[in-house]
Amino acid sequence: MRLFIALVLVAGLVWPSSPYAPRFENIARRAGLTQVFPNGGENSKKYIIETTGSGIGFIDYDNDGLLDLFVLSGEGGTNRMYHNEGGARFRDVTASVGLLSSGWAQGVCAGDYDNDGYTDLFVTYWGQNHLYRNIGGKHFEDVTEQAHLTQDRKRYNTGCSFVDIESDGHLDLFVANYLKFDPASTPQPGANPYCYYRSIAVNCGPRGLPFDRNILYRNNGDGTFRDASxxxxxxxxxxxxxLGVLTGDFNGDGLPDIYVACDQTPSLLYVNKGHGRFEEEGVLDGVAFDANGKAMSGMGVTAADYSGDGHLSIFRSNFSDEFETLYRNRGDGTFDDVTLEAGLGHNTRFVGWGASFFDFNNDGWKDLILVNGHAFPEVDSLHLDIHYKDQAILYQNLGAGKFRDISEAAGPGILEKHSSRGLAVGDLDNDGLLEIAINNQNEPPSLLKQVSRPPGNWILIQLIGTKSNRSAIGAQVKLTAGGRTQIDEVRSGGSYLSQGDLRLHFGIGDATAVDRIEIRWPSGLRQVVTDQACDRTLQIREGAVELRNNKAVSARSY
Known part of the structure; x- marks a missing residue:
């Protein structure tokens, strides 16, 4: 009897008790998001640039406390900034804020690179990238040339991330490069074995096309950057x-590392060795291949402490006929492929792109959303269980390292079929329920809202750096509530070429307050905040000492 009671108590700490079923609906049309974003041919694609698509981003550009939406476009359209008007309505302000554009936009990442209190944007392209400086929350100025970020040639830039590699308070910039692409010299569909998918001729690549190198720009602290690659x-x-880029302190040494999802080649883990130096250790640390030693077709990437062990693990989306891959962090910066054990190994017909861990039911366990869509529209002619447009997948975290696919019961928004690419997660109306923005090929974006209400409580934390970079990118938060501890980090970029909410969302289940918040700032400062009310947004400034809820907020260095 005592053993039975003990097992029940342990299970109560591990397994979510709520039978709650979410319902997501696509509210994009009634939110005012009706613009089609072109990305190459609809029924066939001649070149690989038409297949990789574009990202999407949440950014509060005017500091009004509401997340705005930035959607990237391929050639023939413009990137668009939508201002959040409240009440799940958006207004297109692209022209008035100076963000009209042309060309093949790929990825977006956000961060306050000049520490002026306004979040800036970096957009990658096939061609020349663009750095947009946020001028007082009113408009953006293209400062690419002034910042010394003009490239020596046209490049196929993809994922990006602002990251303070030496914790000097200035955000540096990492940019991934896919391959060298020139339409004039690229073979036509069907020209060689790399230009077929199964029996059909498709655009060529990436195999057979020349490689390129990734880039690191160091912030000089005066508004300019230098190439430190x-x-x-x-x-x-x-x-x-x-392709996809993810930053995080994976080995717990206080320095940000960089993970890159690579297509048909081993993925990369740049481990930060300090003093501005990195060593690539993807193979050594177990995140270059899958459990069978195969280099997968990596696309999107996300990280979370999904198992509650205090360490950031990595999820990577891949191509069809492959498993999506979950790498569990052993606690020392090395990883094990636990995809099958976690219940994530059965959806092999999908081509996965944008992905994000997030807690949809606020039970304190990070769930997982993944969007899909084949690279080749021509697959529909095969009449197989493979489609150009496909549904998203929602995995519920069951605790104990296990996930369950609940897509069929998660509402029409999850089951809508699109050829999706970028995905971003954020709390648009500050109600503790996270929305999902998705960039779809040659369609308007999707905006998935949870119209049902989960029972769990929550807190949304916004960090403001003072000695650290203003965006607090790289800060780690350890939160304790209801007897459980969770960790997360503020990061720029991620998912697939996209930017999520820079604020950190924590579900706390049945707990009615947050007992302790410990912040490890990039500067090295450790700050502790205690006894905080839940179901609200909490703003914490680095090093501040003030009264909140009649308790002193203190800071100290270790």
Missing amino acids: DASGISSPFGHYS
């Missing part, structure tokens, strides 16, 4: 088709 070791690995 060689000096840092970032450019050393060669022979990789780089």
Whole structure:
């Protein structure tokens, strides 16, 4: 009897008790998001640039406390900024804020690179990238040339991330490069074995197309950057088709590392060795291949402490006929492929792109959303269980390291079929329920809102750096509530070429207050905040000492 009671108590700490079933609906049309974003041919694609698609981002550009939406476009359209008007309505302000554009936009990442209190944007392109400085929350100025970020040639830039690699308070910039692409010299569909999918001729690549190198720009602290790719070791690995980018302190040494999902080649883990130097350790640390030693077709990437062990694990989306891959962090920065054990190994017909861990039911366990869509529209002619447009997948975290696919019961928004690419998660109306923005090929974006209400409580934390970079990118938060501790980090970029909410959302289940919040700032400062009310947004400034809920907020360095 005592053993039975003990097992029940342990299970109560591990397994979510709520039978709650979410219902997600696509509210994009009634929110005012009706613009089609072109990305190459609809029924066939001649070149690989038409297949990789574009990202999407949440950014509160005017500091009004509401997340705005930035959607990227391929050639023939413009990127668009939508201002959040409240009440789940958006207004297109692209022209008035100076963000009209042209060309093949790929990825977006956000961060306050000049520490002026307004979040800036970096957009990657096939061609020349663009750095947009936020001028007082009113408009953006293209400062690419002034910032010394003009590239020496046209490049196929993809994922990006602002990251403070030496914790000097200035955000540096990592940019992934997919391959060298020139339409004039690229073979036509069906021209060689790399230009077929099964029995049909498709656009060529990435195999057979030349590799390119990844780039690290160091922030000089005066509004300019310098190329430190060689000096840092970032450019050393060669022979990789780089796409999604993820930053995080994976080995617990207080320095941000960089993970890159690579297509048909081993994925990369740049481990920060300090003093501006990185070493690539993807193979050594177990995140380059799957459990069978195969280099997968990596696309999107996300990280979370999904198992509650205090360490950031990595999820990577891949191509059809492959498993999506979950790498569990052993606690020392090395990883095990636990995809099958976690229940994530059965959806092999999908081509996965944007992905994000998030807690949809506020039970304190990070769930997982993944969007899909084949690279080749021509697959529909095969009449197989493979489609160009496909549904998203929602996995519920069951605790104990296990997930369950609940897509069929999660509402029409999850089951809508699109050829999706970028995905971003954020709380648009500050109600503790996270929305999902999705960039779809040659369609308007999707905006998935949870119209049902989960029973769990929550807190949304906004960090403001003072000695650290203003965006607090790289800060780690350890939160304790209801007897459980969770961790997360503020990061720029991620998912697939996209930018999520820079604020950190924590579900706390049945707990009615947050007992303790410990922040490890990039500067090295450790700050502790205690006894906080839940179901609200909490703003914490680095090093501040003030009264909140009649308790002193203190800070100290270790």
